[in-house]
Each structure stands twice: as structure tokens, then as C-alpha cells.
Amino acid sequence: MFGGASNLAADVDKAFIFIFGVSFILIIGITAFMIWTVVKFNRKKGIPAQQFTHNNTAEIIWTVIPTIIVLVMFWYGWKGFKTMRTVPDDAMEVTVISYMWSWDFDYGDGKISKELVLPINKPVKLNLVSQDVNHSFFIPAFRVKEDVVPGYDNWLWFEATEKGTFDIFCAEYCGLLHSGMLATARVVEDAEYTQWLASVESVKDKPSPEGEAIAKANSCLGCHSLDGSKLVGPSFKGLYGSKKIVIEDGKEVEIEVDDTYLKTSITDPNAQVVKGFNKGLMQSYSGVISDEDIDKIVDYLRTVN
Amino acid sequence: MTQSEKYTHVSYREHQGKYKGIMAWLTTTDHKRIGLMYLFGIAVFFCVAAVLGLLMRIEKIAPGETIMDAATYNGIFTLHGVIMIFIVVIPGIAAVFGNFCLPIMIGAKDVMFPKLNLLSWYIYVIGAILGVLSQFMGDGPPDTGWTFYVPYSAEANSNVVIALTAAFVLGFSSILTGLNFIVTIHRMRAPGMTFFKMPLFPWSLYATAWIQVLATPIVGITLLMVIAERTLHIGFFDPALGGDPLLYQHLFWIYSHPAVYVMILPAMGVVSEIFPTFSQKPVFGYTAIAISSLAIAVVGYFVWGHHMYTSGISYYSRWFFSFLTFIVAVPSAIKVFNWISTMYGGSIELRTPLLYAISFIFLFLIGGFTGLTLGALATNVHVHDTTFVVAHFHYIIFGGMGFAFFAAMHYWFPKMYGRMYNEKVANLAWGFLFVGFNVLYFPLFIIGLQGMPRRYFDYLPKFQTGHVISTIGAFILITGLIIMIANLIRGVRKGAYASANPWKGVTLEWQIESPPTLLNFDKVPEIKHPPYLFKKETEA
Ligand SMILES: [Cu+2]
Ligand SMILES: [Cu+2]
Numbered sequence: 001m002f003g004g005a006s007n008l009a010a011d012v013d014k015a016f017i018f019i020f021g022v023s024f025i026l027i028i029g030i031t032a033f034m035i036w037t038v039v040k041f042n043r044k045k046g047i048p049a050q051q052f053t054h055n056n057t058a059e060i061i062w063t064v065i066p067t068i069i070v071l072v073m074f075w076y077g078w079k080g081f082k083t084m085r086t087v088p089d090d091a092m093e094v095t096v097i098s099y100m101w102s103w104d105f106d107y108g109d110g111k112i113s114k115e116l117v118l119p120i121n122k123p124v125k126l127n128l129v130s131q132d133v134n135h136s137f138f139i140p141a142f143r144v145k146e147d148v149v150p151g152y153d154n155w156l157w158f159e160a161t162e163k164g165t166f167d168i169f170c171a172e173y174c175g176l177l178h179s180g181m182l183a184t185a186r187v188v189e190d191a192e193y194t195q196w197l198a199s200v201e202s203v204k205d206k207p208s209p210e211g212e213a214i215a216k217a218n219s220c221l222g223c224h225s226l227d228g229s230k231l232v233g234p235s236f237k238g239l240y241g242s243k244k245i246v247i248e249d250g251k252e253v254e255i256e257v258d259d260t261y262l263k264t265s266i267t268d269p270n271a272q273v274v275k276g277f278n279k280g281l282m283q284s285y286s287g288v289i290s291d292e293d294i295d296k297i298v299d300y301l302r303t304v305n
Numbered sequence: 306m307t308q309s310e311k312y313t314h315v316s317y318r319e320h321q322g323k324y325k326g327i328m329a330w331l332t333t334t335d336h337k338r339i340g341l342m343y344l345f346g347i348a349v350f351f352c353v354a355a356v357l358g359l360l361m362r363i364e365k366i367a368p369g370e371t372i373m374d375a376a377t378y379n380g381i382f383t384l385h386g387v388i389m390i391f392i393v394v395i396p397g398i399a400a401v402f403g404n405f406c407l408p409i410m411i412g413a414k415d416v417m418f419p420k421l422n423l424l425s426w427y428i429y430v431i432g433a434i435l436g437v438l439s440q441f442m443g444d445g446p447p448d449t450g451w452t453f454y455v456p457y458s459a460e461a462n463s464n465v466v467i468a469l470t471a472a473f474v475l476g477f478s479s480i481l482t483g484l485n486f487i488v489t490i491h492r493m494r495a496p497g498m499t500f501f502k503m504p505l506f507p508w509s510l511y512a513t514a515w516i517q518v519l520a521t522p523i524v525g526i527t528l529l530m531v532i533a534e535r536t537l538h539i540g541f542f543d544p545a546l547g548g549d550p551l552l553y554q555h556l557f558w559i560y561s562h563p564a565v566y567v568m569i570l571p572a573m574g575v576v577s578e579i580f581p582t583f584s585q586k587p588v589f590g591y592t593a594i595a596i597s598s599l600a601i602a603v604v605g606y607f608v609w610g611h612h613m614y615t616s617g618i619s620y621y622s623r624w625f626f627s628f629l630t631f632i633v634a635v636p637s638a639i640k641v642f643n644w645i646s647t648m649y650g651g652s653i654e655l656r657t658p659l660l661y662a663i664s665f666i667f668l669f670l671i672g673g674f675t676g677l678t679l680g681a682l683a684t685n686v687h688v689h690d691t692t693f694v695v696a697h698f699h700y701i702i703f704g705g706m707g708f709a710f711f712a713a714m715h716y717w718f719p720k721m722y723g724r725m726y727n728e729k730v731a732n733l734a735w736g737f738l739f740v741g742f743n744v745l746y747f748p749l750f751i752i753g754l755q756g757m758p759r760r761y762f763d764y765l766p767k768f769q770t771g772h773v774i775s776t777i778g779a780f781i782l783i784t785g786l787i788i789m790i791a792n793l794i795r796g797v798r799k800g801a802y803a804s805a806n807p808w809k810g811v812t813l814e815w816q817i818e819s820p821p822t823l824l825n826f827d828k829v830p831e832i833k834h835p836p837y838l839f840k841k842e843t844e845a
Contacts (some may be wrong), residue, residue, distance in 0.1 A: 030645070038655060041648065041650060041653045050586065053837075070634050074680075079683070151544035171759075173449075173457070177375060178379075178760060179375070179758075179760075182765075
């Protein structure tokens with residue numbers, strides 16, 4: 001319908017066309033008949049109303065025919081769907097890691113990418129993992145969508161049949177920046193894919209500091225970026241040692257970001273909120289992250305520049 | 306049609322009881338006054354939620370932040386949903402017109418438990434106030450959407466508990482009203498009125514009431530479980546506490562799908578009254594319409610999974626739920642054919658209530674057929690959780706239930722107030738509403754098909770055209786609402802006096818004074834005929 005770019009699109013679009021086609025004809029037909037009735041039997045014509053009350057033949061006809069129509073619709077929907085749930089054995093697998101409000105694509109061997117790069121005409125199975133709440137992985141061009149539910153091994157598969165870049169959306173509401181939880185899928189030739197995969201740096205090779213792992217495990221990076229971009233909270237980049245205006249009890253105060261400030265911000269985030277950001281969006285992590293781990297996070301933040 | 310003289314009897318509105326003024330209303334057990342009290346509550350909250358909807362549309366006229374930030378937007382779409390669903394649409398027609406008309410239409414002087422009826426109204430008001438308070442108390446407005454999906458709703462910092470409590474309390478009001486109506490219909494029908502001599506609006510209320518009584522407790526318990534999870538950290542649904550997030554979705558939709566029929570069945574009942582009256586012809590296929598209400602109520606219990614096709618439920622559950630979803634579409638189709646056949650061969654007078662009833666059919670058709678796209682598995686995967694769904698359920702709930710509510714308002718208005726509204730202005734308002742409605746919601750089908758997800762504060766520039774058109778529609782729609790409400794208010798105060806039976810209806814409510822007396826009937830009528838007999842001379 002709107003540029004299908006996967007092996008699943010044809011059957012899905014066939015179901016769309018059948019259901020929309022039948023619906024269009026029936027909606028127009030029934031409405032036209034209704035308007036004609038109102039005109040034809042208008043009281044102004046002075047013809048007294050007939051007083052018939054039922055007609056069993058008519059009732060049977062308009063019970064049986066709609067039943068047949070909806071069963072055919074059901075069949076079309078099921079047929080297209082069956083393919084979606086029958087994944088070929090040779091499908092390559094990528095793990096989709098979702099968290100508020102971003103996607104990571106794990107190709108195994110520690111190769112994690114922010115972009116989903118796929119070889120053309122090769123079946124791909126995406127295993128969907130959530131680190132926090134429900135999300136839903138949606139690529140309109142491929143006609144695929146499946147919720148990402150924590151604790152569930154949800155998956156979907158498809159075979160991209162067209163080269164290009166396609167939008168990925170989160171379709172299940174997941175909080176503040178739900179509408180910003182976007183990514184792209186890039187479909188390329190096989191050779192280009194192999195080359196690209198080789199170029200992805202493995203996180204295994206450069207062990208991440210302990211503090212980073214703790215920050216990730218607590219989803220800190222969903223709201224605090226590492227590259228200076230403004231998310232829900234201030235970016236971690238260059239944060240340590242910088243001077244900030246914060247709001248304390250409704251008054252503006254200038255502070256320098258040091259160990260104490262960072263620790264208080266983790267245990268009592270609403271005490272001093274950096275100007276330009278909203279209060280109440282972060283919960284206290286006291287009791288959630290141990291004091292030791294908080295120290296490790298602060299050590300780590302000192303290194304993010 | 307209208308009479309210039311004021312009526313001479315003492316109506317329920319002037320009747321002098323123990324108290325005067327506002328206290329006479331707040332302590333009343335008269336079903337008609339309680340119906341009007343629901344009307345005021347629902348009208349006020351409807352206007353609030355409609356303004357919230359307009360604000361959302363203005364925000365979306367351009368990508369990025371336009372008039373509010375993301376947190377505000379998420380709070381507003383949640384509040385819009387909670388108010389519209391739990392405070393306006395679910396009580397809706399049943400609470401207002403059911404209370405006002407049901408006893409009269411079955412020849413009774415009141416409902417079975419008048420005091421319980423008043424209590425239901427107070428519970429409703431408490432729930433509604435809690436819902437509004439949740440916006441202003443605690444750490445910020447709840448931002449979970451009206452569906453309160455776990456784990457987000459179990460973890461979000463915002464003020465979810467009060468919003469859940471509000472929905473829980475409102476549920477009780479709904480259960481008690483349902484219970485009251487069931488007992489009233491079983492015990493208080495006038496002598497001679499068998500079930501199959503009962504008009505179709507009471508029939509639809511009967512089917513609705515059973516859903517209210519049987520399904521609402523499930524959502525009540527579910528909401529309590531979420532509250533327990535948030536406050537006591539008992540793991541029902543949150544996987545972090547060892548719970549199952551899909552269990553929540555099952556429990557929520559086991560109630561909330563049947564709740565759609567709580568919204569739409571009374572609407573079907575309303576138009577089933579309007580078509581015969583304005584055609585001066587018995588309703589076509591009375592039994593088919595009555596039975597299909599019950600069929601919808603029963604099968605409607607078993608289709609909740611169609612909200613969860615993409616959630617990870619098993620392949621065969623998806624198959625099964627899709628199949629039943631298609632089956633439940635059939636009784637609705639039967640009703641549509643019966644309504645149109647009711648007009649066929651009649652003597653049709655196109656007055657305001659009929660205009661609304663006809664547009665109800667048109668909008669309900671679009672909502673119903675797009676529902677089939679959502680019921681089919683392959684197509685659902687693509688459009689699930691997009692604005693296509695938003696458009697679909699607004700066509701069903703607003704185009705269906707909303708327009709039927711307006712139809713009922715214009716139909717029973719002369720009975721309620723003994724006065725008429727200005728019909729030319731009423732038709733003009735209808736024009737604005739009908740055009741505005743379609744301009745507002747139809748583009749959402751298109752951008753939904755293109756992949757625009759719902760509950761998005763921001764969107765990609767390629768979706769902008771659809772959003773702009775939709776926002777224009779919102780302004781047209783609001784204009785229509787303002788005209789309609791102003792016209793009705795003017796009608797209450799200054800409208801020409803109406804006769805007892807301005808539309809020449811044959812059901813019992815048209816055989817008594819407008820407005821009715823406190824006890825409705827001087828003498829309880831005896832029922833000898835089927836409900837829609839327009840030509841009495843034929844059987845003489
Ligand atoms: Cu998400
Ligand atoms: Cu449903």
C-alpha cells in the first residue's frame with residue numbers, strides 16, 4: 001500500500017486491499033441506499049407509512065452474507081499472518097535491546113550498533129528484549145510490529161527486499177520521550193553488510209568502566225546522554241567540574257558539579273534541579289543503588305568528557 | 306408541534322418536596338432528576354475533555370514543541386482518555402437517558418432502588434473529582450494513558466495511584482446502576498408488558514447492565530492490584546517484582562472490550578427508538594435487534610485478545626481471538642440493515658434527532674469496517690497502536706455513541722424540559738459537528754496507514770499534512786459543539802413550550818405529560834400491544 005519493502009508486505013497489502021475494497025463498496029452502497037430511502041419515503045410526499053414489521057428471508061440473507069464476507073476477511077488476515085510466524089531456519093539473528101528511550105542492535109560478539117543494518121534478501125529474525133517497560137518494535141515499510149515485553153521472548157522476522165533507509169518507531173507508549181524512540185533500518189547489499197559488520201567495534205575489546213555498567217543497568221543513559229545532546233536530564237558529557245545554575249526551593253543558585261552534588265542528585269534528585277530541566281521526572285535511587293555503586297558511577301562520570 | 310401555552314400540571318422539575326432549591330436536587334431519589342444530574346456532570350466533563358483534545362490537536366499542528374512540552378502532552382492525553390472513557394462515555398447514555406426514560410418506557414414510577422440510584426450518582430461524583438485531583442496532587446499528572454499498562458504504570462513517578470482509585474470508584478457507580486436497571490426491568494414492568502413487548506431502548510439497557518455487573522469487577526480488582534504493586538511492592542504484573550506484564554493486559558481488556566459495548570449498546574437502543582418514530586412505522590425485525598443486543602453482549606466477552614495481537618500471546622490465541630472478533634461483527638451488521646429497513650416504506654420526517662441518527666449509521670459503518678481491518682491478523686500488525694486505531698475508536702465511540710447521545714438529547718429534550726430548542730440552529734450545529742468530525746478523524750486513518758504511531762508528542766515531518774488537516778477539523782468540531790450546547794441551553798430557558806408528544810411517538814414516554822409528573826403515571830398503564838404499533842385502527 002505505501003511502498004512495501006519486505007517479503008511480508010505483499011500478503012499484508014492483499015488483505016488490506018480486500019478488506020478496504022469490500023468495505024468501501026458496502027459503506028457507499030448502504031449509505032446511498034439510506035439517503036435514497038429518506039428522499040423516496042419523505043413525509044412531504046403524503047404517502048402513508050406501510051406497517052410491515054419483519055421479513056424472515058431478508059433477515060436470513062443479511063445474516064448469512066455478512067458472515068461469509070467476514071470469514072473471507074478473516075482468512076485473508078490469517079494467511080498473511082501465518083507467514084509472519086513461520087521463520088525460516090537459516091534466518092540470521094539480531095537482538096534488539098530496547099530501553100527508555102532508545103534502541104540498541106546486538107549482532108553478537110559484543111558488536112552493538114545504534115543503526116539496524118541488514119543485508120538485502122536475507123531472512124532476519126529479531127529477538128526483542130526490553131530492559132525496562134513495554135515497547136513495541138515497528139517498521140511500517142516492512143509491515144512488522146511486535147511488542148517488546150520485559151520477561152517475554154518476543155520476536156519477529158522478515159526479509160528486506162528493497163535497498164534503502166527505513167524508519168523504526170516505538171509503537172507502545174513508554175513514557176516521556178516515547179515519540180523520540182526512533183531508529184533507522186538500512187538495507188544494503190550482502191558485501192556491504194559484511195564490510196559494515198567488520199567495522200563495528202566490539203565492546204568486548206574495550207572493557208567499559210564498572211560505573212558505566214551500573215549506570216546502564218539502571219537506565220541512567222536513557223535520560224542523560226553521553227554525547228552532549230539534551231534529553232530529559234543534563235548530558236553526562238563534560239558534566240563533572242562544570243558550573244551550573246540550579247533551582248533550589250524555587251531560587252536560582254550557582255553550583256559546581258562535584259562529588260557531593262552528583263551523589264545528592266542520585267539520592268535526592270529534586271533538591272537541586274539544573275535550570276531548564278523539569279522537577280519530578282527522576283526518582284530517588286537511594287536504596288536502589290548501593291553507596292558503593294554510586295561512588296563508582298561518580299568515578300565514571302569524572303571520565304566522561 | 307409546539308404550543309405557546311405553558312403546561313399547567315406540576316412536573317417533576319417544579320415538584321415541591323421536603324427541601325427547596327439545590328438541596329431538592331441533591332437529595333432527590335426521582336429517576337428523572339438523577340438522570341438530569343448525570344447529564345450536568347457528563348456535560349461539564351465532556352467539555353473539559355473536549356478542550357483537552359483540542360489542545361492536543363493544536364500541539365500537533367507542527368512537529369516538535371508547539372504549545373506544550375512532552376510531559377504536559379502525555380498528562381493531557383491520559384486525562385483526556387480517563388475523563389472521556391470513565392466519566393463521560395461509560396456512564397453516558399445509560400446514566401442520563403437510561404435513568405430518565407427506562408422506568409417511564411416500561412410503565413414504572415421509578416427504578417427498583419431509588420436511594421441506591423442516588424448513591425450511584427454520589428459515587429460517580431466522588432470518582433470524577435478524584436480523577437481531576439490526580440492531575441494536581443502528588444508528583445505531577447499521571448502520564449500512563451487511560452490503559453495504565455504495566456510495568457510503566459507500576460514504575461512511573463507520576464501520580465498514578467489516585468487516577469487508578471478514581472477509575473475504581475467510578476466502576477462501582479457503574480456496577481450499582483447496572484444492578485438497579487436489571488432488577489427494575491425484571492420486577493417493575495407494567496402489567497402486560499412481557500420482555501418481548503418491551504421497547505428496544507430498555508432492551509439495550511438490559512444487555513448493557515449485565516456487562517456492567519459482570520465485567521466491571523474484573524477491572525476493579527485489576528486496578529487494585531496495580532495500586533498494591535505500587536504501594537506494597539507485591540509482584541503481580543511487574544517483571545522486576547516477579548510479575549507478568551501480559552496478565553495485566555489480559556485482565557484489563559477482559560473488562561475494557563466489553564466496556565466498548567457498554568458504550569455502544571445504549572446508543573444502538575437510542576436509534577432503534579428514533580427510526581420508528583420519524584418513519585411512523587414499526588421497527589423492522591424487532592426480535593432480531595433485541596436478540597442481537599444480547600448476542601453482542603455475550604460474544605463480546607470473548608474477543609478481548611484482539612487488543613493484544615502483537616503483545617506476544619500464542620499463535621493460536623491470536624487465531625482464535627481474530628476469528629471471534631469477526632463473528633461479533635455480524636450482529637452489528639444485522640442491526641444496521643434492520644434500522645434502514647425500518648425507514649424503508651415509512652413516512653419519513655427528517656427532523657434533528659433523525660439527522661443525528663442517520664449520521665450515526667454512517668459514522669458507525671466507517672468505524673465498524675475499519676474495525677475489521679483491525680480484527681484481521683495481518684493488517685492489524687501494521688496498524689496496531691497507530692493513529693489508525695485512534696481514528697477507528699473515535700468513529701465508534703464519538704461518531705457512534707457521541708452522535709447517538711446528541712440524537713437522544715434532541716429526541717427526548719421536549720420530554721425532559723417541556724420546551725423545544727430552535728431546530729434550524731440545531732441542524733446548523735449538526736452540520737458543523739458532522740463535517741468537523743470527519744475532517745478531524747479521517748486523516749488519522751491515512752497517516753496511521755503510513756506508520757504514524759499513536760500517543761506521539763512529536764512526529765516526523767512526512768506526517769504533517771494529515772495532522773494539520775486534522776487540527777482544522779478539531780476547530781470546526783468545537784464550533785459545532787458550542788452552537789449545539791448554546792442552542793440547547795437557550796431552549797431550556799426560553800424555548801417554545803412543547804406538547805406531550807411532538808414527534809408522534811408511540812412508546813409510553815410520549816403518552817404522558819411533558820415534562821412528566823413526579824410519579825410519571827396517574828394510573829399504571831396496561832400493555833396490550835407490541836411496542837411499535839403506529840396504526841391502532843388496523844387492529845380494530
Ligand atoms: Cu518505547
Ligand atoms: Cu476490543
